[in-house]
Amino acid sequence: MSSSAEPANLMEAVVSLAKRRGFVFQSSEIYGGLNGFFDYGPLGVELKKNIRDCWWNDMVRRRDDVVGVETSIIMHPKVWQASGHVDGFTDPLVDCKASKNRYRADQLFFSPVVVDGNVVGYVSALESERTTEELQAAAEQFKRKKAIQGTLAPVQPRDMTEAKPEEIPQIPSPATGEPGSLTPPRAFNMMFETYVGALRDASSVSYLRPETAQGMFVDFKNVVDTGRVKLPFGIAQTGKSFRNEITPRNFIFRSREFEQMEMEFFIHEDDDWAKWHRYWIDWCKDWLLSIGLPASHLSEYDHLKEKLAFYSKGTTDIMFKFPFGVQELWGIAARGNYDLGQHEKASGVPQAIFDEATKKKFIPHVIEPAVGLDRIFLAVLTAGYAEEQVTDEKGNTETRTVLRLSPRIAPVKVAVLPLLKNKEALTTRAKELYKKLQRRYAVFYDEAGAIGRRYRRQDEIGTPWCVTIDFDTIEKDGTFTLRERDSMQQKRITEAELFALLDEQVY
Numbered sequence: 001m002s003s004s005a006e007p008a009n010l011m012e013a014v015v016s017l018a019k020r021r022g023f024v025f026q027s028s029e030i031y032g033g034l035n036g037f038f039d040y041g042p043l044g045v046e047l048k049k050n051i052r053d054c055w056w057n058d059m060v061r062r063r064d065d066v067v068g069v070e071t072s073i074i075m076h077p078k079v080w081q082a083s084g085h086v087d088g089f090t091d092p093l094v095d096c097k098a099s100k101n102r103y104r105a106d107q108l109f110f111s112p113v114v115v116d117g118n119v120v121g122y123v124s125a126l127e128s129e130r131t132t133e134e135l136q137a138a139a140e141q142f143k144r145k146k147a148i149q150g151t152l153a154p155v156q157p158r159d160m161t162e163a164k165p166e167e168i169p170q171i172p173s174p175a176t177g178e179p180g181s182l183t184p185p186r187a188f189n190m191m192f193e194t195y196v197g198a199l200r201d202a203s204s205v206s207y208l209r210p211e212t213a214q215g216m217f218v219d220f221k222n223v224v225d226t227g228r229v230k231l232p233f234g235i236a237q238t239g240k241s242f243r244n245e246i247t248p249r250n251f252i253f254r255s256r257e258f259e260q261m262e263m264e265f266f267i268h269e270d271d272d273w274a275k276w277h278r279y280w281i282d283w284c285k286d287w288l289l290s291i292g293l294p295a296s297h298l299s300e301y302d303h304l305k306e307k308l309a310f311y312s313k314g315t316t317d318i319m320f321k322f323p324f325g326v327q328e329l330w331g332i333a334a335r336g337n338y339d340l341g342q343h344e345k346a347s348g349v350p351q352a353i354f355d356e357a358t359k360k361k362f363i364p365h366v367i368e369p370a371v372g373l374d375r376i377f378l379a380v381l382t383a384g385y386a387e388e389q390v391t392d393e394k395g396n397t398e399t400r401t402v403l404r405l406s407p408r409i410a411p412v413k414v415a416v417l418p419l420l421k422n423k424e425a426l427t428t429r430a431k432e433l434y435k436k437l438q439r440r441y442a443v444f445y446d447e448a449g450a451i452g453r454r455y456r457r458q459d460e461i462g463t464p465w466c467v468t469i470d471f472d473t474i475e476k477d478g479t480f481t482l483r484e485r486d487s488m489q490q491k492r493i494t495e496a497e498l499f500a501l502l503d504e505q506v507y
């Protein structure tokens with residue numbers, strides 16, 4: 001028997017499990033860590049690789065119209081001038097001169113405190129699920145502290161990008177609680193700069209890429225000339241991107257070094273971009289379901305037309321219900337022919353292709369599904385984590401922690417457990433099966449401790465199946481006990497059936 005409940009602080013529980021079981025560590029931890037950087041441990045690296053491999057197989061290998069590339073992280077600096085990143089890849093930054101803290105202006109909220117229709121002061125709060133409640137509580141406290149009589153109006157939250165110049169000196173810093181130290185927002189470029197070669201001057205400045213996408217645009221002609229591709233077709237890659245985020249936060253959700261999985265899908269200029277845009281939104285959602293994310297956690301957000309870049313035809317984000325709120329997981333943008341057009345202008349190399357039907361040359365348009373691998377990693381951990389009260393046949397109740405990961409991405413697919421450690425016939429057969437499975441799958445051999453405890457260890461890391469080698473295996477019919485993680489049901493299974501099950505579920 002079991003009953004499942006989300007822990008009071010799901011995010012804390014997931015971060016703790018990630019550290020405890022070797023999924024994710026803080027980077028450079030023994031030196032106090034480096035904010036916005038993370039390491040993936042033995043189980044984390046497997047989970048991440050499995051998500052990446054699933055994406056690559058489904059996006060590239062199993063499609064006839066998408067090919068892959070791997071482009072360099074440091075590219076010619078002119079790439080980033082042409083793409084607009086050198087001038088425009090900025091977030092609005094607010095400094096607190098008193099505490100030296102820095103805030104993203106669109107994540108720092110404030111409100112006037114209005115009593116009987118008069119503004120009597122200002123309150124501020126950092127963006128969270130409860131920003132409005134926090135501002136209201138701060139306004140009530142402000143009124144009480146200053147002993148102001150009258151009726152307090154509900155707060156009207158705005159972020160610092162919307163503050164009028166005369167309001168800024170009156171807004172308190174979240175660090176000190178006092179007004180007067182916040183600066184007006186200014187544009188902060190998020191590109192990491194470096195130098196290429198032995199000279200360290202303006203001529204050798206280069207950048208760590210802030211997105212993988214430009215690699216596909218810059219290699220577009222190479223792929224067309226060598227790849228036997230025909231419109232519509234896509235170019236995909238996975239790889240590291242770097243952004244000097246002002247406020248990295250929520251664990252691996254927003255970090256300064258992260259991995260992206262992006263695909264540029266090129267279409268004819270006369271093709272129906274909205275149809276392809278919709279196609280890729282649906283494809284991405286279906287793919288997220290195929291790696292086990294629950295449909296209940298997914299939604300769509302269409303960017304407001306007036307906030308889009310001038311060349312953009314439309315952007316839809318697939319949103320995910322994280323423990324800290326509903327946030328962007330995957331952006332699907334219709335970017336017209338802006339990127340190839342920019343590179344044609346800046347490099348002088350024509351990017352147009354010839355259309356046999358119309359005998360015309362044109363620059364293809366693009367639909368771009370772009371997702372962060374680390375974000376999907378966090379989504380599967382937070383959606384899959386559960387603490388269950390389980391009662392055994394003797395009536396004893398205990399809490400089991402279980403990670404409900406899809407067999408497609410689980411870091412360990414099967415744990416092989418001999419019933420007893422000190423019975424050589426059992427361990428020999430178990431090791432034989434373990435070695436055989438290991439040729440194709442990530443498997444784990446465990447002979448230490450009571451069988452129930454061994455199951456729990458596997459539940460916590462998301463292993464979908466445990467097979468136990470017992471006396472029936474060696475003395476009777478050769479079958480094993482297969483124990484399923486989510487239902488905890490057990491049944492007898494032959495070796496051939498076990499391989500068939502894995503073949504069907506792990507792809």
Ligand code: GAP
Pocket residue numbers: 210211212213243245252253254255256258260262328329330331368370371372373374375
């Ligand atoms: N080429 C388009 C592009 O890069 P983006 O919305 O800036 O678009 C795409 O990034 C995806 O990359 C996001 O939806 C998110 O999943 C992921 N991502 C962006 N910034 C990130 C960060 N600082 N940390 C982790 N993932 C990030």
